[in-house]
Amino acid sequence: MDQKVDQIKKEINCFHAKNYEDLEAFRIKFLGKKKGILTVLFKKLKKLPIHERKIFGNVINDLKKKVQKKIQIDHSKNFIKDEDENFDPTIPGKSVVIGSLHPISIIKNRIIDVLKKIGFSYVEGPEIEDDWHNFTALNIPIDHPSRDMQDTFFLCKNPDIVLRTHTSSVQIRYMKKNSPPSRVLSVGKVYRNETISSRSYFMFHQAEGFYIDKKVSFSDLKQTIHYLITSLFGEVKIRFRPSYFPFTEPSAEVDIYNNHTGWLEIMGCGMIDPEVLKNVNVDSEIYSGFAFGIGIERVALLIYQIDDIRIYFDNDIRFLRQFQSDF
Numbered sequence: 001m002d003q004k005v006d007q008i009k010k011e012i013n014c015f016h017a018k019n020y021e022d023l024e025a026f027r028i029k030f031l032g033k034k035k036g037i038l039t040v041l042f043k044k045l046k047k048l049p050i051h052e053r054k055i056f057g058n059v060i061n062d063l064k065k066k067v068q069k070k071i072q073i074d075h076s077k078n079f080i081k082d083e084d085e086n087f088d089p090t091i092p093g094k095s096v097v098i099g100s101l102h103p104i105s106i107i108k109n110r111i112i113d114v115l116k117k118i119g120f121s122y123v124e125g126p127e128i129e130d131d132w133h134n135f136t137a138l139n140i141p142i143d144h145p146s147r148d149m150q151d152t153f154f155l156c157k158n159p160d161i162v163l164r165t166h167t168s169s170v171q172i173r174y175m176k177k178n179s180p181p182s183r184v185l186s187v188g189k190v191y192r193n194e195t196i197s198s199r200s201y202f203m204f205h206q207a208e209g210f211y212i213d214k215k216v217s218f219s220d221l222k223q224t225i226h227y228l229i230t231s232l233f234g235e236v237k238i239r240f241r242p243s244y245f246p247f248t249e250p251s252a253e254v255d256i257y258n259n260h261t262g263w264l265e266i267m268g269c270g271m272i273d274p275e276v277l278k279n280v281n282v283d284s285e286i287y288s289g290f291a292f293g294i295g296i297e298r299v300a301l302l303i304y305q306i307d308d309i310r311i312y313f314d315n316d317i318r319f320l321r322q323f324q325s326d327f
């Protein structure tokens with residue numbers, strides 16, 4: 001054993017690294033996690049009787065320190081200088097291009113920021129959904145058009161698995177797991193089998209907010225939406241239009257007015273239907289709630305005045321690098 005230790009010591013002492021690769025090979029040879037010479041010896045230690053373990057342990061520890069010291073000293077050498085005498089440290093470095101956030105991410109963060117201030121917490125849900133979370137629990141009848149293959153991307157039938165058509169499925173996932181009061185926001189991609197044009201795409205983003213507690217009323221919903229919209233756009237004209245969603249009652253669509261586009265629908269909302277609360281075991285005699293779903297691309301269209309949705313997903317750097325997250 002002594003002979004082996006002497007040999008290792010000699011090898012360590014005689015080692016001189018010519019470059020970083022040499023140094024790394026040296027480190028791995030002695031201290032590599034699996035097969036390093038010293039690592040293996042450390043492992044063998046455990047099998048020795050206690051008194052030998054102590055003596056032998058000290059010896060290997062000394063060797064380890066020697067290796068580490070060598071690595072430390074050699075690391076501080078400037079190998080590049082040794083190797084390449086033409087290296088000129090005065091040449092300016094290459095500048096690194098720093099990326100910027102995607103405009104959709106900027107708006108997403110902005111909405112999260114605004115709603116966080118009034119107590120909404122952020123959660124995420126899966127983009128691949130089953131029938132129950134995307135349709136049934138949300139009270140969407142069996143013959144609803146969105147259940148048709150023409151409108152929705154089905155990944156499989158029986159059981160029906162879809163690319164979620166809206167973020168309302170997150171309401172169901174959250175309410176199933178958490179009892180009220182809940183004040184929750186989720187943002188993400190949704191998919192619909194639409195003809196691609198400047199205003200529609202097979203994928204877009206929605207932000208879904210919902211609030212359930214005792215005595216939540218439509219005026220709470222209006223107030224929240226007013227706050228959200230004015231925080232995003234400043235003082236603008238807002239219009240609530242009566243509408244229909246199977247999972248809210250009453251329901252409304254919200255339009256905002258802008259000189260560029262006239263009235264533009266940007267979200268759907270309403271009081272969560274008692275049937276939906278029943279599906280997630282929330283007692284609608286005690287609790288009520290509201291929900292809203294806002295299209296992020298629509299918000300981006302108004303803020304950036306870009307009315308071709310396709311350009312957001314072309315990934316053209318010249319377009320994307322114009323956006324700054326100054327919110």
Ligand code: PHE
Binds near residue numbers: 208245268293
């Ligand atoms: N899920 C609806 C849609 O995608 C929007 C919505 C969300 C409506 C929440 C009411 C309440 O069109």
